[in-house]
Amino acid sequence: MRTKYILLFGLILGLLAFGQAGCQFGGDSQAQVIGLDFSLNSEAPPSMIEPNTEFQIVSTIENYGDTATNGDFCVEDTIDDSYGGIDRRCLPFSVRAASKQDNKILPGKQIVVLPSEYSSFYYRDIQSQQANIIASIIYDYSTIASPIICVKDPLKQSIIPCSSSETVLVDVKAPLDVTKVEKNIFRASEGLVKLRVKIYLKKQIKGDILPSKYSDDEINKAELIGVRFANTALDCDTKDGYVEIGETETILRCEGYVNVEGVIKHPLNIWLDYSVQTKKVYPLKIEGIN
Numbered sequence: 001m002r003t004k005y006i007l008l009f010g011l012i013l014g015l016l017a018f019g020q021a022g023c024q025f026g027g028d029s030q031a032q033v034i035g036l037d038f039s040l041n042s043e044a045p046p047s048m049i050e051p052n053t054e055f056q057i058v059s060t061i062e063n064y065g066d067t068a069t070n071g072d073f074c075v076e077d078t079i080d081d082s083y084g085g086i087d088r089r090c091l092p093f094s095v096r097a098a099s100k101q102d103n104k105i106l107p108g109k110q111i112v113v114l115p116s117e118y119s120s121f122y123y124r125d126i127q128s129q130q131a132n133i134i135a136s137i138i139y140d141y142s143t144i145a146s147p148i149i150c151v152k153d154p155l156k157q158s159i160i161p162c163s164s165s166e167t168v169l170v171d172v173k174a175p176l177d178v179t180k181v182e183k184n185i186f187r188a189s190e191g192l193v194k195l196r197v198k199i200y201l202k203k204q205i206k207g208d209i210l211p212s213k214y215s216d217d218e219i220n221k222a223e224l225i226g227v228r229f230a231n232t233a234l235d236c237d238t239k240d241g242y243v244e245i246g247e248t249e250t251i252l253r254c255e256g257y258v259n260v261e262g263v264i265k266h267p268l269n270i271w272l273d274y275s276v277q278t279k280k281v282y283p284l285k286i287e288g289i290n
Contacts, residue, residue, distance in 0.1 A: 035175040054120035068081040071139025083126040126288040140222040145178040146267035170281035199252040207278035220245040222274035
């Protein structure tokens, strides 16, 4: 029986590899995917399982981002462990960055197999019932944005236009997106101004934003690495260096003093680190002992 399912796995893997090499992925629907996504193969696991029948879980992980990403793929079922089956298992993965061809996004792909390529799950002495497989991925991500803003003494005239108040739209296509920056400048003294910014953050995924892969009890928090304008590091209203992320929109307020002589036009460098966790539930039918 084990040989049968290992051969089946080899066939499935071969088909998936052929599909990855022979098909181009893109179009408007996939262009909307942000970060990573995953799916389970329709035959591994099968939708109906009998007792003492070995099976594997094969997942394809897709990366729509522009950087290679590492993470963990995890599965478990909703059946008591005394019957065997899928106890919680995790497997690390590394998936290459997406590429573009003819204005289409070609996601990087990685196939993972649990419990392993050479072993299987099975249920023993179990009655017929409906259950679920809970699959998830968790991976590290960074949001880095660099909108250009200008700073000058608001009481002095300049040939180069630079408003004391300004709104700059931003779009970085990350699970935690920077959507816009509002800037205000106040004169502090001769040659010195206070720069005050509001940074608008928006969660673009249905999953959770975590401060790290090892803190899934703290959801919707991101670590602020820093906000800088030229040589000035701005002070921001975080809680111990972390930003609490709302389900709709979050405003991060920062300010700092900038030495000016004329007009300074420079990127406002924004950097946040976090982990993303996405879960999916798949139905499973057990045809057992009645």
